Amino acid sequence: MTHSSVNTHAVSYREIFRLAWPASVAASVTPLLGAIDVWALGQSSRPLDIAAVGLGAVIFSLAYWTFGFIRMSVAGLAAQAIGAEDEIEARAALVRGAAIGGGVGLALIILQWPIGALAFELLSTGSQASAETLASGRDYFNIRIWGAPFSLASYAAFGWLTARGRTDYMMAASLFITLLNIALDYWFVVKQGWGPEGVATGTLIAEVSGFFVVSAFILLIMKSHGGIKNHWRPRDFFRFSRLRRTITVNFDIFVRTLLLAFSFSWFVQRGGAFGDVTLAANQVLLQLFLFTGLALDGTAIAAESLVGRALGARDKTRAESRYTSAVRRTFIVALIAAAAFSALYGFAGGAIITLLTPDGMIREAANTFMPWVVISPIIVVAGFQLDGIFVGATRSRELRDAIIISTIVFLPGSLWLASLFGNHGLWAAFSVYFLLRAMALGAWLPRIQNSFKV
Structure with a gap:
């Protein structure tokens, strides 16, 4: 391979930006919705309801992030099918993912009572959170659970849009959900005074509405890629060889995402030990x-599409060039963005906290621990970027193993450091957790490059 051929086939920064900036906006929706909830409750007469929503929301973080493998597996598998110009398999990947998401969501609704009872029992163990806070958190859970099938089926849709490189559609759907949720939070919480129940109702309506919006975008794409009615072979949806690969990838990323969500939940639960x-x-x-990490995830999502298409392409010389340049250049963009976010929080972190909560005690405590948020972009950026590369390559085993190693260290480490340094120790352990995950994936990155030589 000559130097000129590498330059000819290289992924450009323009292509990365085209994919990354809308994906960053789209990826920021989840924590932004949480920030909107915090703001709305902060304007109410009971600002400590923020803690109640925190407990209720962490259950959905655990449940939804656990099944975040749906988006990632669809993104990787569909991107490789698109790179191979296999439209039938690209659509089959969407069908499999949506079926899994919708089915899991229905199961969560059916099992909502035992799930809620177990979750709140675990969250209350060793916690100093008040009975009133726990009861309000349970009310939040009981309302929001009804949106589960729509939310999880939407994960498959977002993964498919990633594979198609239509991050602009992802952004549009995400902005719709966000703006609707802002309006509903203001009405139900600030105006009507519903508290956590209002937050949950607004989120439920926004999630269901978002599913129909993203479905409309998918139909538009299909219309321009052979027509809505064409390229469907139902017998291929669950062909054994393809289904086995889908199950393998999904299971590994399921374990990875379950442990990641559990670690966030553990962090929240351990924070409750301090009142x-x-x-x-x-x-x-x-x-x-979370807002910073997922905003940085835009370049990782761009990497999912670029790496997946490169590995699926038939022209291996061109594919290797595009893979190499995609990895290098998306990393450069991600590092610059991480430094910018750290600078932002360093200069304006106190003002942002004041905006989110007017309560003096909460604001003072948040400012005490704000330095951990200031350095968080630098800490998480490598792990997020490597996630995108490994998802696009459907190297799910490495994603699974990296998180297992990190979690094994994090759980006892958080107990030890928290006992020595309180909440600062808890944040320190959380930071080490992300660094270890990045180090493990970085050590295994050459495996993807070597696959071009097979």
């Missing part, structure tokens, strides 16, 4: 932590 004020402060800071 309602610290729990509420951690909830405020966690919204910023």
